[in-house]
Amino acid sequence: MDRIKIKSVTTLAEHWGALRQADVEYRAADGSLHHLKREIYDRGNAAAIALFDPARQTVLLVRQARFPALLNGDPAFMLEVCAGMLDGDDPFTCAHKEALEETGHAPRNVRKICNIYPSPGAVQEKVALFVGEYDAQTRQAQGGGLAHEGEDIELVELPLDEALGMIESGELTDAKTIILLQHLALERGA
Ligand SMILES: Nc1nc2c(ncn2[C@@H]2O[C@H](COP(=O)(O)OP(=O)(O)O[C@H]3O[C@H](CO)[C@@H](O)[C@H](O)[C@@H]3O)[C@@H](O)[C@H]2O)c(=O)[nH]1
Numbered sequence: 001m002d003r004i005k006i007k008s009v010t011t012l013a014e015h016w017g018a019l020r021q022a023d024v025e026y027r028a029a030d031g032s033l034h035h036l037k038r039e040i041y042d043r044g045n046a047a048a049i050a051l052f053d054p055a056r057q058t059v060l061l062v063r064q065a066r067f068p069a070l071l072n073g074d075p076a077f078m079l080e081v082c083a084g085m086l087d088g089d090d091p092f093t094c095a096h097k098e099a100l101e102e103t104g105h106a107p108r109n110v111r112k113i114c115n116i117y118p119s120p121g122a123v124q125e126k127v128a129l130f131v132g133e134y135d136a137q138t139r140q141a142q143g144g145g146l147a148h149e150g151e152d153i154e155l156v157e158l159p160l161d162e163a164l165g166m167i168e169s170g171e172l173t174d175a176k177t178i179i180l181l182q183h184l185a186l187e188r189g190a
């Protein structure tokens, strides 16, 4: 027998994303039955890509204002790998598109690493993580994001070691970025 039955889903708010409430019948491991209400934020799925230059051992990151962090009392300008919402594309296509829009590079040797749920207790979003290579030859445009979407993105190139140090120091806090940088370190055998 299924332990979980979704009885109903109500939309509480629907603007950019949708905040829904699921009414769930849940049978616990001890057999007891519970009626739960859980809020879920749906803003679609996403893809993220770490751009790495193996010859120079550098990464190309982006910095932009993240208002949830600011509301939480942290600095607004966060350092991240480039990423974006799928908007109807498959994750691989989205990763390429976001790399080009945000950094101006058309990355080579793009590889899927894994999927992550960054916040599965409340946020429906699944993020596909990729690694790709960049260098002077992959640069095709200026990057910086889409002005008409209000994106204001600063490009930040760092030695991989320096970026890894920023995880330790607490300066770099974005989950997808930490996972991808640590993946690059593992592959390198650091
Ligand atoms: N008007 C409006 N615009 C929004 C809203 N939320 C986001 N936007 C804008 O929509 C654009 C979305 O840009 P993408 O590059 O597609 O997405 P992202 O915000 O970079 O998302 C990535 O990073 C997030 C933070 O780590 C991740 O949560 C997400 O999964 C993804 O990886 C950005 O210009 C952003 O300012 C909103 O509530 N209202």
Ligand SMILES: [Mg+2]
Pocket: 082, 083, 084, 085, 098, 102
């Ligand atoms: Mg983005």
